[in-house]
Amino acid sequence: MDDPSPRIGRALPLLIAFAFVLAVAGTTALSVSGGPAIGGSAIGAASDDGSWPMEGHDPGQTAFDPDAAGPDGDVGPGWISVTGYGPGVTVANGRAFVAGGERRGVVTAYDAADGTREWRAQVGDAVSSKPIVDGDTVYVHVSEQRGRDVVEDHHEVVALDAGTGDVEWRFAAAADRYGYTVFSWKTLTAADGRLYIAGENYDDRWGADEAGFVMSIDEDGTERWRTDIGSHGIARPAVTDGTVVTTVERFGGRDRVRALDAGNGSDRWHTSHPGGHDLSAPAVHDGTAYVNARSPLAIDAETGAVTTMFDAPGTSRQPLAVTDDRLLVPGGPSRDRGPTQLHAVDREVGDVEWSAGSSTGFSSRPIASETTVFVGAWDGVMYAFDRETGEERWTYEVNADYAITNEPAVVGETLYVGPVDDRVYALVDGGTARDPAALVTLSRYLSAIGDLAGVYAVISLVYLGVGVPFGVLGGIALFGVVTGFRLSRTPLRLLAARLFGTPPSEVTRRREFAAALTASVACVLMIGLVCTVTFGTFPFNGLIAALAVAAGSWAVLTRRWLPDHALDLDADADVIARQWGVLLALYGLVVGLAYPLVVFVIVLGIYFT
Template identity: 25%
Template structure:
């Protein structure tokens, strides 16, 4: 049986290679020194998600589709992970590949693919990517984190692998979702844990042992400089569970170069005892990982997926303290009109916080969403010098529906699915939270006052109208705000008053410029990616189920738009 499975995997790998070969090859090399237009999920070290572009409210209606790139992976059902945009190249992750495309034409410079039998063959692929500019005699680098906790570093000109390394401490659970940030020769890499899901496989007797990390790594050698642990090592508790644990770091760190400070957001604990570091913003010294301050937004939060399981599989769950109110949105560094440096942070509890960057003291807080386990504020906010722009989802889901029993190694039939358990909502267990307020909001940064809000809706396949939920990170460029919704629609709003200026539905069949047919779907995680004359949209996400009245479901397409008449 093992030989048969390997044959199938090799056949799939060969098919992927043949499909990738259909992409036209670029006939010019990648220049070693380029202007970086957008880098990492947050675009820059401050995570402002403010794009450097020619797109504004006067010409946004002139955006036209230049081409679509379809993931070459035959089994890709998502297009997740932020690209990197330079003046010449779009570096984009797929499930098992990093591809370098010419920004104007879509031809392919190179592709780095993880082979069958590697760390990714059983995982869900590349989740995060960033770019390191050339320095002296050192080449430009592309850095990618995968779902098995490995960092891959490639020469950005050639795609040659320079080093690859597992940088976590627990190979069974650690994964990278946060975009690595480069600072003074180091990569700062946040580490999350899949034990929120796999706790079920242990039938509560050993849950839970892993926790989040921030790891500082030499970008050129892979040597680990220091590691910050979000909790102490787990110990067996009186009730046979282990703790403390959880507190993952799955949002992109923000770095203040002047004060040598890195700011991270954390998630919840996975079981008791809870800690002061969960659902928090933490400031660390970039030179040694020492804590400067901690701000905790939601205390006593412990949430594993087992909270949605029937007895006795719900053992790690404490219903009184299971909110799942992470800081998944990347913290933003901003200077106010009075000159105060602040950290702007959005939580899945629906609140926005402004913190003094030097000590973590709360300046103001503003509720914009009701809060739920997919936000509230899920993947990210954006800021310019005038306003803070916030995407609100207010979507709740039974996260058990993201799993099949064989995925979590439970001792039942490997063909069963958790969606058949009693109490599981259908379809997909997804719904709006009670009193939900999904939409796009603009706040005054100095005081947190609401300046405008928009609440778009969409017509679902059943012919009815539903509120559009905004889980993906929002982005801003000049006087235009871009926001993509779970139903697969990207919209542009005028930043001063929220007036809608442009809209495009990505949830449809497409033909890729690389010769592969594909499909768009849910817009989540990255949202809009903006730079130069381009708008880039990842379309397709199935982490939490297929199509329903709120989301478009799986897809494998990356849309590249540009202003008409430009290249």
């Protein structure tokens, strides 16, 4: 009988194609969705004329929209979208704009009503501000890594077309006086068609000779003015009536509230807390600037004079919200702790009208609608309180493993929360949308037994989910190679005989095929078990495990099955050993490389998308 083993070489292209098919099929089957959830009900739409176009809602940073309502009953997600980590969500013109993404340098626009993704734009390595929407343009602060130290990063303000996501212009501050210029996190704001942002200058990457600044940029991307301030740590500006108001942190001295002329950046006034307390970013309403502190302040925005020091236990550097009649002050019974309570303080009289608390403390800035106050907590719970009485209207647990740190946005009857756990949630009355990333949803519950156990549980599920179709396709390919190249069928016949309990001479082609599928699935899952335990050694773990399984199968075949069934062979035993030795080695190489690679990509998508 001729030795058909040289035909094995011609099988190599087929096996390579098989590996490609497996990779595509596995990735498609278990890819993490970035689109909206399906199956939701009672999806709330943002009103046509409603918006939350920037951090703090308006140029004065009041975090108050008297025309919005928000959800008020059986609250749930109208839609959920996987967005990646980022500084927050804004809503305008019927779209929700989210800063986040795989590398955190992505701006994405969604239909605000149903979460359908309209466009996505990669703008840098990181987005460091909420998107600001002004008419048909979206503005964001982005950075690109240029070295090992953060001061070496290249910072820009980028303008995008709100309808398409196309870049309209990029602005980078000229480093004419210092070696490095850095825009500060979440300090970009807008007023009257102009942008304002705070930042820091450094002479070198070690942070020497640092100095802060406030800058104004025109709507066409040109610098209007830049005012250097002899300190760093400058808060997000609030803009009102031609005045830019910000808070400046000062090492070894008192924080200051500082006002600049919005037209040319010249100094107007500065003031400190009479008690020397640290101060929050300001909010300006009706000609008065408000800052949170251990005793919150009201400051005349025209003169800088302190008009009121409220007797309310505020928390330093935790921004407050300002409504038409009240201040919403994060604070607590102890003035030295983070905010565990929220106080509603009468703006005119100064009385604390109501207080509400959270056992874990509040982690987001409070915002207010016509009737409701919304605030997120460290335990991942979103709270809604009646604006008049402080009575708790509802709570919704977004994710117990993640604090809600980004300011939410309320538009119409919808509350937009996130990104939290790499997702944006549109909360509405009666919402029942499901998380589009099912494996991650399951991992939330598995992580309760420990973060490491949760990770390994997710990896195991991915290996299992990919392994079954991988094994089936592998069995089909193996059977096809044996049939197409007329290799010895004895190993398949002997395997089927053992699986189905029939004599080798009575095994049919159909049972040989079933045996090939069964053995392939079992081998792939065995490889997956080893790879799960040794996940950190990728890609060597899969290759070694697959070759070990292939070698073990070949050893059983040549040392036991062929000698025990010498009368049932369809070719010489040595020929069968050579054919199947090469075939199993190629099978092990393909599976050992492709199977763990597909799983690795999916796991990365789950945790970093």
